[in-house]
Amino acid sequence: MTLRLYAFNCGWFQCRPGFFIDGEEGDYIRSPVPAYLIEHPKGKVLFDTGLGERYRKTPETMMPENKFGLQTLADMEIAARLRGADIDPASINWIVNSHLHADHCGGNPQIPNATIIVQRREFEAAEETDNPALYHASEYDPGHPVKKIDGEYDLFGDGTIRIIPTYGHTPGHQSVIVTLPKGEVLLAADCCYTEANLQRRAMPQFSWDIGEGLKTLDRLKDMEAKGVRILFGHDARQWKSVREAEALD
Template structure:
């Protein structure tokens, strides 16, 4: 049977940091990395994996981050709704939003998807609700009125193995990633369980990891998947993103 799943990649903001934020000890100038969101089209519906940042991070071009400063930024037109409309997809047609986790740069666009059901790991939802760190978890981003479906562990979204949520704990207690089966093979959308390809190459977790033991277990799983042919799209990898063409079907 012909594979009818299509994957699109979008950048919905920028994250800028020193190399040592990813891999402790690495040096060099600040790196500029995307804040990705992905559209998955399936005969049974449309899903988004992560939705980027909210409007409160908006900057004017004249007020962009200097090259030597860490931070997040978002410019007019980078919201997921605008990105979807650019390829003639109505934001109201999105059935599911799969948030890798509920940090502010991964669910800030949820409010643009009024008809979607939010899918998140149960432990992540509880972590967000009990957090007192508003610069990590903000109800402005994740509590936007849509129904929330909490899952525990793996979840086959369409029941046919083509779009599978997999737990990738470590960065947060309930982080999850998505494996999408395309015609050319499988793609794992990592979210923040692994920021960059270099992290996996050297098997070094960033300091921004809630549970190092779980994070390393996740890295071992990713390493095994990569060795077996799964293509990984990393969470904030500016070098990898240079080869990604936004708004067109992703192919292997």
Template sequence: MKMHVLSGGRLRMKKSVYVPDADRQETIELPVSCFLLRHPQGNVLFDTGCHPSVSHDAEARWGAMARAMVPISGPRENVVDGLQAIGLLPQDIDVVVNSHFHSDHCGCNEFFKKATVVCHARELEAARKEDAVKSGFLPVDWDQPMPVETIDGQRDLFNDGRIVLVPVPGHTAGMTGALVNLDKSGAFFLASDAVALRSNLERELNPRNTWDPEQSTRSMQEIRRIETGGATVVFGHDDQQWREMKKGADFYD
């Protein structure tokens, strides 16, 4: 199995959202990452990043949210173009796993019309609530016609230990990470926004946009246990880590 790290866009936000003791005027640039897992039984995409249209008119798609989460990526810095650069089209993706249904993690779902979407049942329930838009769940991103398969607990996607979905609630009700076991490169835990920045895990800091701080803290403790077991934790938006990782056509295997 191979793991490709792909760009799902790039954002600028106030640093204090993620590091509560930071100056309220300081901003931070945040990479948006997606992961292509080329499993022998099918191509799996973990998160789909931002929709391409937000690079030129974010407010048209995101509304007021675009003023707090500002896209700064170019028009081709999205997962669809990233896949094309390594020879794949959207119809080549068999499974889309959404860690959660915020717009920077499911924005390109609509392109993967032949895929089955996998998410946590509580995430789907939260996104369907009447006031869900206030919590960042925009139907234009997550509400697509592809079949959706929900999980309630850990799920080994192909029953071989290579891609194991792990619920890590807190950031949202159904936040889900993935433990990816590769033959040569070892284990990676794709934490998404369960741990956005390395400093969140090291200092056990809950971002201000955390849905349930107590659950988030417990999830970080579980992720730290996974890290102690030898896995490399891939944080949701850590720019320093992003710059150090192989990306695009380069892969982990």
């Protein structure tokens, strides 16, 4: 059985390194806003959908690089990225959202026929938080069927796409372990922004629960020691080695 994993960058996250790791000095960095497509014989799955319309700029209105914020361009958004890879956005069956912040579910409305899979506690947190900069119902709940799960979930029951809870960044953050022919890949998303967060066991200040997040980092460290390859949430350095829109191995 062939499983394929593709990575796409669907926008830019601009901040100083201190946003990711407390006390870190340095100038602004422009980090990717990743989304991943997993092609399984039983269906097509997106892990996160990047930034959407609310953060869309044009080449003329793009923020300067020395400013904090999120932005995307129409041709970077998930529907355009999929079409660029000859994949019809309407053919996607599932969206697994790591969490419901704007840079992870902003493209949900562009994927019309998918069922959204999210941790129940994340969905409830989104409904209870009155801050549209973080959670915006038009993005996390655009009217698609929503499957709310509690904890681990093996998407197709064959162990190839395993959703695991990775709480800390938000109350119901989740990650996915994909089994590729060469080994397992963990799509971490924001339970671990960058490789440096894992190596230094450092949770950012802007976290729902730093203690929970550190427990998650310890589990990631164990997985890494067992040979699991980790793709981090917003890691500009790692992203340079990721081949976009090509099957990863």
